[in-house]
Structure formats: C-alpha cells, structure tokens
Amino acid sequence: MGLNDGAALRMSNVRLIDGVSTEAVDDxxxxxxxxxxxxxxxxxxxxxxxxxxxxxxxxxxxxxxxxLFDCHTHLGVASDRSILEAALLTDPVVGVL
Incomplete structure (x- = not known):
C-alpha cells in the first residue's frame, strides 16, 4: 500500500524535511x-x-x-523461524546450526 492506504490526504501544520534542501521547511x-x-x-x-x-x-x-520506504533485508538468510529457533532456543552445547 502507499503512503495513505488508498485515500488522498493533505497534512498541514508540519515541519518538512525533504531530504534535498539543507534547511527544514516550517509551516x-x-x-x-x-x-x-x-x-x-x-x-x-x-x-x-x-x-x-x-x-x-x-x-x-x-x-x-x-x-522513505522499507528496504531492509538479509540476503542469503533463510526467512523462516529455523535460524531464530536454532540460535536462541536451542542449547548451544547440544544444538547444531
């Protein structure tokens, strides 16, 4: 979904940091x-x-x-819970990764 989940919007009375200018825009x-x-x-x-x-x-x-958008990822790492379970829920003495 986009910024506003399918409905146009207008946000006012804000300080804007546009990522281009060196100064924020008040009001x-x-x-x-x-x-x-x-x-x-x-x-x-x-x-x-x-x-x-x-x-x-x-x-x-x-x-x-x-x-901004979320571009966080871990390439090459399994996306299931197996790594979490192996790393955190298994005794490191008996667990094998």
Whole structure:
C-alpha cells in the first residue's frame, strides 16, 4: 500500500524535511493522491488550495520526512523461524546450526 492506504490526504501544520534542501521547511503542507504519490510537499504559503472532501490531517507542529520506504533485508538468510529457533532456543552445547 502507499503512503495513505488508498485515500488522498493533505497534512498541514508540519515541519518538512525533504531530504534535498539543507534547511527544514516550517509551516509546510504535504499532499498525496489516491495512489499514495506525493503531489506537493512544501511551504503552506505556496500550497495548492485544499480539495474538498480530501482527508485533512493537522500535524500539530510535528516533523515529517516523506518518501522513505522499507528496504531492509538479509540476503542469503533463510526467512523462516529455523535460524531464530536454532540460535536462541536451542542449547548451544547440544544444538547444531
């Protein structure tokens, strides 16, 4: 699923760290479409007008860092519980990895 699980949204009253600029943007707005794509992220003064019916979130002065995704993986390691069980649940004297 995308950023917003299938519903367009507008988040306002946030501090934006965009990962490009050297400074954070205070009083920022972030908008995302129905597919979770960010359509605007920047100063509130330059933001497009809110679209009626779009889910609005007041960020209460919090900070956002949009656009991140989970790319954590362990290549070459089994994805089942056997490693966990062997490493943590078996007596190392009698267990074999």
């Amino acid at each position: 920022a707005v972030l908008e995302a479409d129905d597919d979770g794509w960010i359509t605007y992220a920047g100063p509130a003064a330059q933001a497009p007008e809110p679209i009626p019916g779009v889910r609005a979130i007041d960020g209460r002065g919090g900070t956002i860092l949009p656009g």
